[in-house]
Amino acid sequence: MNLLRFRGLSTGDNVLASSQMAFRTFRMLLRGAPLKPWLKNSRGPLFVGRGARLTNPQMISHQGRLVVEDFAEVQGLTKYGLNFGSDVSIGRGCMIRPTSYYGGEVGVGLWVGDRTSFGAGCFIGCSGEIRIGNDVMLGPGVRLFSENHVFGDTERTIKAQGVVRESLSIGDNVWIGSGATVTAGVTVGSGVVVAAGSVVTRDVPDNAIVAGVPAKVLRSR
Numbered sequence: 001m002n003l004l005r006f007r008g009l010s011t012g013d014n015v016l017a018s019s020q021m022a023f024r025t026f027r028m029l030l031r032g033a034p035l036k037p038w039l040k041n042s043r044g045p046l047f048v049g050r051g052a053r054l055t056n057p058q059m060i061s062h063q064g065r066l067v068v069e070d071f072a073e074v075q076g077l078t079k080y081g082l083n084f085g086s087d088v089s090i091g092r093g094c095m096i097r098p099t100s101y102y103g104g105e106v107g108v109g110l111w112v113g114d115r116t117s118f119g120a121g122c123f124i125g126c127s128g129e130i131r132i133g134n135d136v137m138l139g140p141g142v143r144l145f146s147e148n149h150v151f152g153d154t155e156r157t158i159k160a161q162g163v164v165r166e167s168l169s170i171g172d173n174v175w176i177g178s179g180a181t182v183t184a185g186v187t188v189g190s191g192v193v194v195a196a197g198s199v200v201t202r203d204v205p206d207n208a209i210v211a212g213v214p215a216k217v218l219r220s221r
Contacts, residue, residue, distance in 0.1 A: 025047065027050075028049055029045060029046075031052075032048040032068075033046070035057055038057040039061060040057075040058055040059055040061040040081055041062070041063075042061070043062065043064060044063070044064040044066065044086060046068075047068065049068060049069040049070035049071070049072065050070045051070055051071040052068045052070060052071060052073070055077065056075065056077040057076055058076065059081040059082060060076040060082045061081060061082070061083050061084065062085070062086070063084065063085050064085065064087055064088075064114070065088075066089075066090075069092040069093075070092045072090050072091065072093060072094040073094070073095045073096065073097070074094075074096045075097050077099045077107065078099065078106060078108060078126070079106055079107070079108050080129075081109050081110075082098070082112075083109070083112065084112045085112055085113045085115070086115070087114055087115045088115070089117045089118065091117070091120040091122060091140070092120040093120055094119075094121065094122045094124070095122070096110065096124045097124070097126070097127075098126040098127055099127065105127075107128070108128050108129040108146070108167075109126060109129060110130050110132075111130070112132045112136075113132060113133045113135070113136065114134045114135070115134060116134065116136040116137075116138075118138045119141070119142060120140045121140050121141045122138050122142045122144075123142075124143075124144050125143075125144065125145045125147065126144070127163070127165055128146030128165035128166050128184060129168070130144060130146050130167070130168045130169075131167070131168075132169075132170045133171045133173070133190065134172045136172070136174045136175075136176070137174070137175045138176050139176060139178035139179070140178045142176050142178070142179070142180050143180075144168055144181075144182050145181070145182070145183055146165060146166060147166070147184055148164055148183070149162075164184075165184070166184040166185035168183075170192075171187075172191075173191050174190065174194070175193050175194070176194040177193075177194055178197070179197045180200065181199045186200055186202065186203060187204070188204045189206035189208065191221060192204050192205075192209075193209045193221065194215065195209070195210065195211030195215075198211050198212055198213065198215040199212075199214050200215045201214040201215070202214070202215075204217070205220075207220050208221075
């Protein structure tokens with residue numbers, strides 16, 4: 001039996017699928033080409049999906065291939081910019097927002113290493129400094145925050161008390177599972193695995209496996 005047929009695809013179907021993927025990739029490359037001259041630094045191809053938005057591109061840089069999937073939102077307005085390494089992918093519907101659309105202080109910035117990927121629907125709130133290492137995988141719906149609301153004064157509304165910003169850091173070779181949240185001020189070491197749905201509120205040592213709300217170390221790899 002033909003292996004492709006066993007897997008549910010005929011040779012013709014496989015050729016058609018490959019052609020469709022190649023055409024989609026070509027269209028993403030065409031969308032990215034007009035944006036490249038506007039970026040702060042653009043080394044390597046830029047692939048931009050349908051409905052994706054890169055605002056304030058003069059503050060966005062990448063050192064190699066950068067993929068921005070359909071309907072992703074990458075907002076560049078920051079003090080130190082959004083700085084991506086090589087072979088970084090930003091999944092469908094991701095939002096990278098360092099600065100509020102409704103006023104307030106400009107965000108600090110984002111640094112992302114090589115071969116790091118953001119799954120579909122991630123939210124990266126880099127109003128404070130966020131640094132992400134090489135070979136990091138963020139699953140769908142992961143949320144990273146680098147600010148917290150101030151709420152100590154009960155005589156004033158929480159909204160009126162503003163926010164406090166704290167840096168967030170993630171080491172190399174980390175897997176953060178779907179729907180997990182990492183809060184402001186946390187350092188996640190290298191080689192860490194964060195279980196899906198966890199809320200990380202404290203520093204995580206290298207090579208730890210953590211899970212829960214709040215996340216706790218289960219064991220080391």
